Amino acid sequence: GAVVSQHPSRVICKSGTSVKIECRSLDFQATTMFWYRQFPKQSLMLMATSNEGSKATYEQGVEKDKFLINHASLTLSTLTVTSAHPEDSSFYICSAKLAGVYEQYFGPGTRLTVT
């Protein structure tokens, strides 16, 4: 099956700093990537949809200036959490899909802890 990687798997940062998370599709070209956030014992909540070469589309209630998304190539999307605060601590997961197919393949997630 298709493989999606994320880096880093875990990150700890201080309040007020920024942190970047990478999402890569390893064996296919992903025209669309999605970013989700998951709090403990909760479901995945879609944050934004990212299409290669265009601006991301954010879900209602997600601050686009705080969660910067860049999808510069067909195999890489990045999520930057700017001016992180403890309430941003969460499990961030990306998914990727090919054009014309329904299946989405998820990365292993990134555990962000803001101290």
Add this chain to the structure above:
Amino acid sequence: GENVEQHPSTLSVQEGDSAVIKCTYSDSASNYFPWYKQELGKGPQLIIDIRSNVGEKKDQRIAVTLNKTAKHFSLHITETQPEDSAVYFCAARAVHDKIIFGKGTRLHILP
């Protein structure tokens, strides 16, 4: 927008017995329904999916059924094994390829 309800939130079954998880969706335009298994600290893994033009799909011990009229779909796991213990999410594909998740079912397989 699409809304997916999932029941039960927790399910305990004896090893070897069957487990059933049920979901409903709200948007009749949804046409793709994946199921994901998530183990602790990992991303969701696609285990089976079904499209709206099919009523049932089976893959070894896992099967999914879909009732479009009632907007219900269910996951059936037979002959459960300890490694089936995990959180299972149903989901529905909404507009713009968005995947909307149910709240999840924590499945415990009892020895």
